[in-house]
Each structure stands twice: as structure tokens, then as C-alpha cells.
Amino acid sequence: MSAHPKAKSLKHVLLIHELAFFLLVILAGTAGVIGMRIWDKSSQESQRIHLMVQEIQQTRGDLYRQMKELFDLYFLKDPNAQEEYNAYTLSIDAHFHNLLDLTADSEEKAAITELNDGYRSLTRETQLIFTLANNDNHIDLEQVLNTHLESNIFHRYELISARAEKLLLMKHGELSSRLEEVRHTAFTLLLIPIGLALLLLVFSRIFLNRAIVHPIRHVLDATREISTGNLDYHAPEEGVAELAELSAAINIMAEKLAHSQEALVRSEKQAALGLLVPMLAHNIRNPLASIRATAQVTDHEQLDQETRDSLAAIISTVDRLDRWTRALLAYLHPLKPHAGHTTLRQILQGALTPLQQKIQEKQLKLYLPDWESINDQLFTDENLLEQALYNVLLNAAEASPQAGELLIICHAFTDSLHIIINDEGPGMPFTPDPHAASPGPTTKRFGTGLGIPFAFKVMEALSGHIHFNARVKGGTSTEITIPRNYQSD
Structure with a gap:
């Protein structure tokens, strides 16, 4: 089992998670910086407009004070009026200089310039008033103060000043609207992060x-289940790549533990049988030999037929028990392959030779592979493979009906040979278990039940595989895969 191909590693996931938070921090910081800069810029603009309005109002205040000095000169004959008037002139010039520095566009500059020109016109008229006052021409001075200065030039200056203030107040209103929009925008930008x-x-x-x-919970459940002996439990291979790989490793471990447990049980049973069976075989075969010898000696032509048939049955039963005991001993004996160069054709011929009589008795039609078109070279244990094939072919021949067909097919591959043996018998009444610790059942009268287990044991020793499958039209198909080159462990 392997991890899901789309699963991402924990390191990758954490990196994405950290990058997402980092981007959120950057977004929130950017929104805050933009909002602060806009707010700061708007505040500076508001302060600039406020200063301009304040400068215009101070200019108007100084202008009124200048006018007061003119009236003091005319009505009170104040000798310091000229000097104080000039001081206010310098102050107003400074205000206009500050206003020009505070202007931000041509419209503001034009308004301040127009206001400054109006003031210059006013100061030129006031110079005439000081001249008339020095010449004691009271009639002309009164006319200039009452009509020309107050109703014409001063009124025009007030209109220009009002227009400039209106312009600044309008800009201040626009700025307030922008500040409100900035407030909403900043709030929105803050809500997004x-x-x-x-x-x-x-x-x-x-x-x-x-x-x-x-x-992780599934991994813990799997470890608890496996620790209690439930080796069939499988942890879902999900989550990040590391956990999926951990689950896969636990599942593989459980499978290996199950196989190891089966192998251990099988080994223990084999060991127990290996100790028990030789002793039983020794204690059984000696009495069997005595029984058979006694039956043979007792059998005489003078005895009636029923007695002779009973003695023959005793001898046959003793022989069957002896064959079963020898087969059981051979099955329990450890197999040690001795590989050599040979051919599958030679091995099959050796396995079929003892079966020729049975094949002829049942009139079976035997079909062999086309050896001329097959590379059947092998490096394996010829004797063991011949015994395994003999057991399989013996089962197939005995299961086949009278005049049936026995088909042997061979497919040659680069690293292995694939052998198929098909018969037309009734099929196997049970499913052979390659891990069985004891002989399987048998349907033959004199069978030991060790033929198939022995074939499994040989295939395991030679690194091959054997499978028994039911054919669609009846019978059994035995598939054997054997490597071309046996390699000992």
C-alpha cells in the first residue's frame, strides 16, 4: 500500500499555512499604512486650508486696523498713525507671502493674487489720503474717505476676500467628504484581513x-487493534503525506506480522509433527510388517475364498497404511534443492513415465507442448520439480473420466516458465491451502492427501507458484510458474 498520490507533506502544509498568515499580516499592514498615509495627507491638507483661512482673516484684521489708523489721522490727528499704518502694511505683506506659500494649485494662487492686487490698490489710495492730510485739505480728504475708499476700493477688497474664503471653505468641505470616504475605505480595508x-x-x-x-486517531486505533492481536485491521491511508505513509507502514507491518505469525504457527506445528510422526511411524510400521507377514504366511490355496479375500484385504490395508506413513515422513522432511541445468521436457517425461499405465488404462488423450517452438531451459532441482509435477499429473489423471483429455501447455518467458495442466474431471471439492500445517483431504481410495501439499512445498522451495482454478466447462486448471534460474537464499 502506498500513500495517496495527492497527499501533501506536513512541512508543505505548514509552509502554506505560514505564508497565508504572512500575507494576511502584509495585507493588514498595507491597509493600515495606506489608511494612515491618506489620513495624514488629508490632515495636512485640512491644516493647510485652515492656516490659509486664518491668514486671510488676520489679513482682514490688520487691514481694519490700518483703516483705523487713517481715521485716527483724520479725526484725532494722531502723529503716530503713519508709522503704525506702515507696520500693519509689513504684517499684511507677510500674511500674503505666507498665503502664497500655502497655495496648492493655480486656482488658489489666482485667488490670493487677486486679493493681494486688491490690497495694493487700497494702499495706493491710502497714500493719497496721507498726502491730503499733510496738506490740511480736509474737504478732499473727507471725500476720499467717505466715497472713494469706503464705497469703492474697500468694498471691492471685501468681495475678493469673501470669494477667496468661499473657495477655501469649499475645498475644506470637499476634504471633509474625502476624509469620510477614506474612513469608510479604511474600515473596509480593515474588515477584509x-x-x-x-x-x-x-x-x-x-x-x-x-x-x-x-x-492520528486512526493510527492510534490501528496500534491498539494490532496490539490486541487483530492483525487484519487496516488503518485508513489518509491525511498529510507523513501520516499516510505512517498508516501504510503500520498496515504493512500488520501484514508482515500476520504472515510471520502464520509461519510461526506452521513451523511450530511442523516441528510438533516432526517430533511425533517419526515415533508414530516407527511404532506403527513394525506391527504393520508383522501383520502383513502373518497374513502372507497364513494365505494358502487350501483356505476358502472368503478367508483368502480377507487376508488379501488385510495385506492391502497394511500396504496403504505403510504408503501413508512413508508419504507423511517425506512431507515432513526438510527440502534442500540441488539445482542443475535441465529442460522442462526432460522433467515432464520423467513425471509422465510412471503414469503411462494409468493413462493407457483410462484411454486418456495426452496433449504435450510443441517443444520445438519453446525455449524450456531451466536451472533448478530436477528431482523435486519432477515429483511435484508427478503429484499434480497423478491427481489430474485419476480425476479425468474414461477417454478424457489431459492438456499440458507451456508459455516461455524471459525469466520464467508458465505451465498449465487442464483436466476434465469433476473439479476439486476443496480449495488447497498452501499454508496448511497438516495434509489436506483426499477423495482417492488409497490417497494420502499429501500430493498437493507436497507440490506446494516444492514450489515454495524452488521460488515458484502453483494455483488451482476451476474450469468453466468442468475440470481443474493447475497453473505453475517456475523461475528459469533458481537462486538459493
């Missing part, structure tokens, strides 16, 4: 449960 962070939190919780928490 918060919303993404909440989504990431929910997603992280779901992902962690699916990719880490649940797989």
Missing part, C-alpha cells in the same frame, strides 16, 4: 481535523 483571517481560522481547523487529527 479580519474576514480572511476568520476564514483561514475556520479552514485551518477543518483542515487540521481532516489531515492531522483524524488520521
Whole structure:
């Protein structure tokens, strides 16, 4: 078993998780910086407009004070009026200089320039007033103060000043609207990272449960089940790659433990049988030999037929028990292959030679492979493979009906030979178990039940495989795969 091909490693998942949080921090920080910069810029703009309005109001205040000095000169004959008037002129010039520095566009600059020109026109008129005051021309001075200065030039300056203030107030209103929009935008930009962070939190919780928490729980369940002896339990191979690989490793471990347990049980049973059977065989075969010898000696032509048939049955039964005992001893004996160069054709001929009489008795039609078209070279234990094939062919021949067909097919591959033996018998009444620790059942009158287990044992010793399959039209198909080159462990 292997991990899911799309599973990502825990390191990769954590990296993505950290990058997502890092991007959220960057997004939140960017939104905050943008909002702060916009707010700071708007605040500076608001402060600039406020300063311009304040400068215009201070300019108007100084201008009124200048006008007061003119009236003090006319009505109070104040000798310091000219000097104080000039001081206010310098202050107003400074205000206009500050206003020009504070302008941000041509429209503002044009408004301040127009206001400054209006003030210059006013100062030129006031110079005439000071001249008339020095010449004591009170009639002309009163006319200039009452009509020309107050109703014309000063009124025009007030209109220009009002327009400039209106422009600045309008800009201040626009700035307030922009600040409100910035506030909403900043709030929206702040909500986006918060919303993404909440989504990431929910997603992280779901992902962690699916990719880490649940797989770890399954791994713990698997370890508990396996520790109690349930080696058939399989942990789901899910989650991140590391946990999926861990589950796969646990499943493989459980399978190997199950195989090891089966092998251990089989070895223990084999060992027990290996100790018990030789002793039983010795204690059984000696009495059997005495019984057979007594039956043979007793058998005489003068005896009636029934007695002679009973003695023959005794001898036949003793021979069958002796064959069973010898077969059981051979089955329990450890197999040590001795490989050599040979051919499958030679091995099959050796296996078929003892069966010729049975094949002729049942009039079986035997079909052999076309050896001329097959490379059947082998490096294996000829004797063991011949015994295994003999047992399989013997079962097939005895199971076949009278005048039936016995078909042997061979497929040659680069590293192995694939042998198929088909018969037309009734089929096998049981499924052979290659791991059986004792002989299987038998349907033959004088069978020992050791033919198929012995074939399994030979295939295991020669690194081959044998399978028994039921044919669709009846009978059994035995498939044997044997490597071309046997390699001892």
C-alpha cells in the first residue's frame, strides 16, 4: 500500500499555512499604512486650508486696523498713525507671502493674487489720503474717505476676500467628504484581513481535523487493534503525506506480522509433527510388517475364498497404511534443492513415465507442448520439480473420466516458465491451502492427501507458484510458474 498520490507533506502544509498568515499580516499592514498615509495627507491638507483661512482673516484684521489708523489721522490727528499704518502694511505683506506659500494649485494662487492686487490698490489710495492730510485739505480728504475708499476700493477688497474664503471653505468641505470616504475605505480595508483571517481560522481547523487529527486517531486505533492481536485491521491511508505513509507502514507491518505469525504457527506445528510422526511411524510400521507377514504366511490355496479375500484385504490395508506413513515422513522432511541445468521436457517425461499405465488404462488423450517452438531451459532441482509435477499429473489423471483429455501447455518467458495442466474431471471439492500445517483431504481410495501439499512445498522451495482454478466447462486448471534460474537464499 502506498500513500495517496495527492497527499501533501506536513512541512508543505505548514509552509502554506505560514505564508497565508504572512500575507494576511502584509495585507493588514498595507491597509493600515495606506489608511494612515491618506489620513495624514488629508490632515495636512485640512491644516493647510485652515492656516490659509486664518491668514486671510488676520489679513482682514490688520487691514481694519490700518483703516483705523487713517481715521485716527483724520479725526484725532494722531502723529503716530503713519508709522503704525506702515507696520500693519509689513504684517499684511507677510500674511500674503505666507498665503502664497500655502497655495496648492493655480486656482488658489489666482485667488490670493487677486486679493493681494486688491490690497495694493487700497494702499495706493491710502497714500493719497496721507498726502491730503499733510496738506490740511480736509474737504478732499473727507471725500476720499467717505466715497472713494469706503464705497469703492474697500468694498471691492471685501468681495475678493469673501470669494477667496468661499473657495477655501469649499475645498475644506470637499476634504471633509474625502476624509469620510477614506474612513469608510479604511474600515473596509480593515474588515477584509479580519474576514480572511476568520476564514483561514475556520479552514485551518477543518483542515487540521481532516489531515492531522483524524488520521492520528486512526493510527492510534490501528496500534491498539494490532496490539490486541487483530492483525487484519487496516488503518485508513489518509491525511498529510507523513501520516499516510505512517498508516501504510503500520498496515504493512500488520501484514508482515500476520504472515510471520502464520509461519510461526506452521513451523511450530511442523516441528510438533516432526517430533511425533517419526515415533508414530516407527511404532506403527513394525506391527504393520508383522501383520502383513502373518497374513502372507497364513494365505494358502487350501483356505476358502472368503478367508483368502480377507487376508488379501488385510495385506492391502497394511500396504496403504505403510504408503501413508512413508508419504507423511517425506512431507515432513526438510527440502534442500540441488539445482542443475535441465529442460522442462526432460522433467515432464520423467513425471509422465510412471503414469503411462494409468493413462493407457483410462484411454486418456495426452496433449504435450510443441517443444520445438519453446525455449524450456531451466536451472533448478530436477528431482523435486519432477515429483511435484508427478503429484499434480497423478491427481489430474485419476480425476479425468474414461477417454478424457489431459492438456499440458507451456508459455516461455524471459525469466520464467508458465505451465498449465487442464483436466476434465469433476473439479476439486476443496480449495488447497498452501499454508496448511497438516495434509489436506483426499477423495482417492488409497490417497494420502499429501500430493498437493507436497507440490506446494516444492514450489515454495524452488521460488515458484502453483494455483488451482476451476474450469468453466468442468475440470481443474493447475497453473505453475517456475523461475528459469533458481537462486538459493
